[in-house]
Amino acid sequence: MKGDNEKQQGISTKAVHAGQEPDPSFGDVIPPLHLSSTFAQSSPGVHKGFDYSRAGNPTRQRYETVLAALENGTHAFAFSSGLAAIDALVRTLSPGDHVVCCDDVYGGTFRLFERILKNQQIEFSFADLTDPEIFEKEVRDNTKLIWIETPTNPLLKIIDIEKICKQAKGRSIWVGVDNTFATPVFQRPLELGADVVIHSVTKYLNGHSDVIGGAVITNNEEVAESVGFIQFAAGAVQGPFDAYMVHRGIKTLGIRMERHQKSALKVAQYLELHPKIEKVIYPGLTSHPQYELAKRQMGGFSGIVSFYIKGDLADANRLLERVKIFCLAESLGGVESLIEHPAVMTHASLPQKIREELGIADALIRLSVGIEDVEDLIGDLEQALL
């Protein structure tokens, strides 16, 4: 990206062009993949901008350029997983600092906070951040970070990012948003006042279920300096091949997201009328408790649908085993549709009591609606629910 003109461009233009200027050596329209771990120097310390690939790599740099452009950030850092990205961010805090985290958070994030980072004397509390009064109730003198997932995983609660950022302003509290579910196509937290965004790029950004990766994106110089140092010094970087793959996947992000959300809405509407379904959760349904906020905050509702089947674990398992197009697997955000059971699969790391309090019950099922023909997806659910 070269300047203000590019900043004004639409998200799909950025997705195709940012970090993709033709290669100066031979004019390759698709820049080559730089696999080298190290770079020749003409004299000690004299090189062409890169000395060692943990510190920087041309392929990773191009990929970090598009990541920053998509979120309208000034800095992006690519990590080897979404959790490595979250870990790097939270490790910038000091012992004794406190983090307020939304209660319905990805199980792996909960495990990282509770079982690893807590042992480094960082304090965590978990709260329902959809409650407008919650900020004053939860924030303490030592609070340094508010951690938001919105839509949350797996219950798809919507948290008012702008409101929380206004409350945090002037209090030396960073607001971090996990934007994995919405993607920058539908929600750009930095524009709403957040300090930092993270992604599990494993999901929609890559979009093809063949890379594990993460990203931290920010326009806050202090965050950038600290996270950049941890990326370099602790070294959980995204390798060049994976960076190349995600950069390639990002080019179709805009059209994929449109398709995901269009089909997800149809699937959600179908399920809402089905006699064997107790309740459907999708931010694009008017029955969603934060539908108005979702409409205001998001440019689209994305492709994840959660629902409670009438019955128990056996009934849920019956559906999960009978689908033919939906694949029973963890993860989300790929072109193929996935189905999963949060209580047994993605959120098993949450203690049972917390799962029960939140509503991550045996009857809860989560869909990642892919880009197949939606009639086939609905037909698949129909036969599996018979």
Ligand SMILES: Cc1ncc(COP(=O)(O)O)c(C=O)c1O
């Ligand atoms: C919302 C969210 N954030 C973070 C992660 C962790 O990402 P990764 O699996 O790439 O480490 C996940 C993984 O499912 C997720 O769903």
